Each structure stands twice: as structure tokens, then as C-alpha cells.
Amino acid sequence: MNKQELINAVAGRTGDSKAANGEAIDAVLGASMHALIADDGVQLMGFGSFSTGQRAARTGRNPSTGAEIQIAAARTVRFTAGKAFKDAVNAS
Template sequence: MNKQELVDAVAGRTGDTEAATGEAIDAVRAAIMRALTDGGAVQLVGFGSFSTGQRAARTGRNPSTGAEIQIAAARTVKFTAGKAFKDAVNTP
């Protein structure tokens, strides 16, 4: 499902216009990104939680040449699915 399909599905379910639904989805996405950028976490009960983590600097290899390269430390984004979400996905 791409963004337009998501907008269509949510608009069809709520009865809102596609434009209003698209703006709401963009606002939710921006709020989640802002919270994570500021170092916080977002928990949506029944769906899951978004958080950040740290990946340490490490030495890697260029697959084509085999040369060692240094990979910088980075912040990562984690998503952990909630119980209701996991149960819904695993129900036949």
C-alpha cells in the first residue's frame, strides 16, 4: 500500500475528503518524526511504539573491492509492534 492508497482507504472509512485525510496523515507523520528527532518516543496502544537507538561506529568492507571502510555511528529508528497488532497479523 502506498500513500495514496492509504489516503483512499482512510477517507473511505471516515467519510472525510481525500485532501483532509492526506493532510491529517501528513500531520501524524510529521508529529512522529518531530518526537523522534527530539529524542522522545511515540507509543500508540494496540498498534506499537516508535523509538530511537544508537548504532556504534564500526569497520565494514566494500563488497566490490574488499577494502576496509569506517562506518560512522548513527541514530536509528525502531518500531515495536503492539500485542493487538501482532495478534491481528497472525490471525488466519
Template sequence: MNKQELVDAVAAKTGASKAAAGEAIDAFIGAVTAAVTKGDTVQLIGFGSFSTGARAARVGRNPATGAEIQIAAAKTVKFTAGKAFKDAVNGA
């Protein structure tokens, strides 16, 4: 499912226009992005939580030449699925 299909599904489910559903989805994505960028955790009970993680610097290898390269440390985004979401996916 891509974003347009999600907008269509939300509009059909809520009875709202596609434009309104699209704006709501964009607002949701913007709010989650802003919160996680600040370092906050966004927790949606039953669905899951978005948070930041850290990846340490490490040494890697260039697969073409075999030369060692330094891979810088980076922040990552983590999503942890909630119990209800996991149960729905697993058919419980």
C-alpha cells in the same frame, strides 16, 4: 499500500474528503517525525511504538576491493509492534 491508497482508505472509512484525510495523515507523520527526532518515544497502545536507537561505529569491507572502511555511528528509528497489532497479523 502506498500513501495515496492509505489516504483513499482513510477517507472511505471516515467519510472525510481525500484532502482532509491527506492532511490528517501528513500531520500524523510530521508529529511522529518531530517527536522521534527530539528523542521522544511515540507509543500508540495496541499499534506499536516509534523510538530512536543507536548503531555503534564499526569496521566494514568494500565488497569490490576488499579494503576495510570505517562505518560511522548513526541514530536509527525503531518500530516495535504492539500486542494487538501482532495478534492481528498472526490471525489470533
């Protein structure tokens, strides 16, 4: 499901316009990104939680040449599914 399909699905369930639902989804995603940028977690009860983590610098290999390359440290985003979400996925 892409973003437009999500907007259409939400609009079908709420009965609101696609434009209004698109703005609401954009607002939720934007607020979530800003919270993660500020190093705050986002918890959605019954769905899951988003948090940030650190990945250490490491040495990798260029697959085409085999040469070693240095991969820089980076911040990552982690998602942990909630119990209700896991149960729903496993029930189907």
C-alpha cells in the same frame, strides 16, 4: 501500500475528502518525526511504539573491492509492534 493508497483507504472509511485525510496523515507523520527527533518516543496503543536508538561505529567492507571502510555511528528508529497488532497479523 504506499502513502496515496493509505489516504484513499482512510478516506473510504471516514467518508471525508482525500485532501483532508492527506493533511491529517501528514500531520500525524510530522508530529511523530518531530517527537523522535527530540528523542521522545511515540506510543500508539494497540499498534506499537517508535523509539530511537544508537548504532555504534564499525568497520565494514566495500562489496565490489573488498576494501575495509569505516561506517560512522548513527541514530536509528526502532518500531516495536503492540500485542493487538501482533495478534492480528498472526491470526491471518
